[in-house]
Amino acid sequence: MTGKDVEALHDAKDLIPAGTKINVTYLHNEDLEMRVAAAKAVRELGFVPVPHISARRLQSQAQLEEFLDRLQQVGATEHVFAVGGDPAEPEGPYEDSLALIRSGVLQKYGAREISIAGYPEGHPDISDDVLWRALEGKYAALREQGLDAVVLTQFAFDTDAVTTWIDAVRGRGVDFPIRIGTPGPAGVKRLLGFARRFGVGSNAMIVRKYGFSLTNLMGTAGPDRFVNDLAGRLVDDPAAGDVGLHFYAFGGLRATSEWVRDFVSER
Template sequence: MEAVHPEPGAALHDVLQDFSLEMTGKDVPRLQEARAAIPPGTRINVTYLANEDLQMRVAAAEAVRDCGFVPVPHISARRLESAQELQTFLEALQRAGASSDVFVVGGDPPTPAGPYEDSLAVIRSGLLQQHGVRHVSVSGYPEGHPDITDPVLWQAIEAKAAALREQGLRGSVTTQFGFDVDPVFTWLEEVRARGIDLPVRIGVPGPAGIRRLLGYAQRFGVGTSAGIAKKYGFSITNLVGTAGPATFVRTLTERYDPQRHGGLRLHFYTFGGLKATSEWIGEFRGERQ
């Protein structure tokens, strides 16, 4: 398990010490541009989008590795048309030296394209560890999911935590991004109350244009009421300019109690802005030291 802090009110520097980032298969040029601003060994998730193919996904994971970071390729269960497709992808990642860490998610399609109806089915397949996977991250939804009820979400995360133990795989949870820390802490306390001790990476939106942030929030069912937006530091009635996550991150770390909330780190959704997000983190950390 990732280290936890010995005292409540964990230092901001510590929580940001092991942050992770997200990119798409098309973001390799942006990764190269941002490389100098990203600490060596940073975990970088590589998404699994419908408009990208196996070669693009594997090439992106390989580029992450070649830059001195840890690739975390996504596997979208419902997009897989067969067990062979999953095996082919894992084999390619293994050849590229990028299969030790993966993020397994159900994916957007409402109907599975093949035999995997959800991420749990992929975990239980046994194929992951056969191809060098040692650590699996799964999804968490502090504000719920627009298409899945809360009881089903809780049942799923409990089942995935149990399956990871049964399969002998290390695991963690990476949450959807949000703008309000209140549901994050409510959800975290429920996670721990249910006996789920996996380390958690809280999703944070990187600095981006306000219009773009709201567009992504709407797409993923994230709450953006006027009150929440004001706490975060922008107005939903004024879409000009950009917004950064300083208020969210500061409030999150001030309220974080490792005894109640367990292992906690941050995962930044970059929305294509790898360099802007990485530089923002560096500057923010510098201001707080």
Template sequence: MRTSSQPHRSIMAEPSLEMTGKDVDALRQAAPLIAPGTLVNVTFLGNEDLEMRVTAAETAKALGFIPVPHISARRLRSQVELEEFLSAIRERVGTEYMFAVGGDPTEPMGPYDSALKMIETGLLKEYGFRNISIAGYPESHPDITEKQLWDALEGKVRAFQEQRLEGTILTQFGFDTDPILAWTKEVRRRRINLPVRIGVPGPAGIKRLLNYGRRFGVSTSTGIAKKYGLSLTNLLGTAGPEKMIADLQTGLDPALHGEVRLHFYTFGGMEATAEWINQYKE
């Protein structure tokens, strides 16, 4: 229950979206439904190359959005590859936003075993990136201990302070608001004052949502599924995050949780997510 008397803006104000390098046509189709100036994150997946990533970011900017390219530290084979990516984004896209993440590979493919190590090089700032998003894990991480996650988050915050960079914490998606609220409260208790964007899945088929959840280590018990609106007995159905968003809005206290907004993972498609956002706001 909210106990603060401070005004609390809707967490649906200015939501951000995520796309892959293959979603260029989908973004163009959905563009009329997306507010100008929306932050659009562009992934850094193993099956994408430099040209796909840069083209996607260029498209987002051309359509009136703010591209936030991802860069996966553990996928980089060398400092040369890092600088090639940073240079291409700055020269062809011009954005000052970047999302720095460790990435999926079990073993790093080059010199950077974490986003922190990459940030500490100072190269992101050197190439003109001023607002760096970093990952948050309210439901922990299957391969990283809680202590390591908090140490890494606090290390990135210190690096931002030393380099005078702005930052945002963008969380992995989940289906349960309780760990999200508890984790965000702990973030503030540790005096980390960066804005937080809570990751939520856009509307999608239940089977697809559950598959993504398993892939990313997100827990989905029967109780959590029911709370979110998923049917574990009808996998052919679809579900949106309206219950989760309502629960978050009710549970958030600006005195305890600080600035919180939403980031949509568009598993069900860019256009479907944009339509859902507009309908929810109305």
């Protein structure tokens, strides 16, 4: 969710199981008050807030500590997502999320589980070699600091790419739980817009495999086919380890929560 989604969270709260982790984004057009208010709302409604911390957007350590202090006051620092962020050049002392982790500031404010990013279908601006070195570096730093961690991925459309990536993660000795990002039900045009923005595979073959048509941009699509296919591939693969899902609520918190409820009830 974003800082603008507090009302939507209240609307969807009865559909979301208590204790569910809900990420709170760090958008450049939202301020400290919006981010903290969103994390507070998540906590007060009985869920677990996971605030994003965008390393390259932080202008100073003081700004980071102000954010963490405010989050700590509302009980929202145990779980955080350390991510590099979008700026081409860092706005302050943190070049990337690894620098943020190595700073030691997160645990100073009570962080005990750090989510880190994974990119099963690659990143439009970062080479695969750099992504793998970053993942391995964060794994080593978090293990050294005795922190729990989760690899939380960018949303994906292609189960072939996802399972290949999971195998590669485990082959590098990274044994953290993995949560594969998948969009909740949303308009096809909106999904493709996010796919282009984040460099996720969106060619005709992949989106057809995912379950929607490029000729019907006014339609909607859900992750049923993707989730069923991924589950079928992983159920007999103990080497995959702890793998679950993380939902991107592009179509709204309520629509995503209803989809999850209905999907689980049909199992």
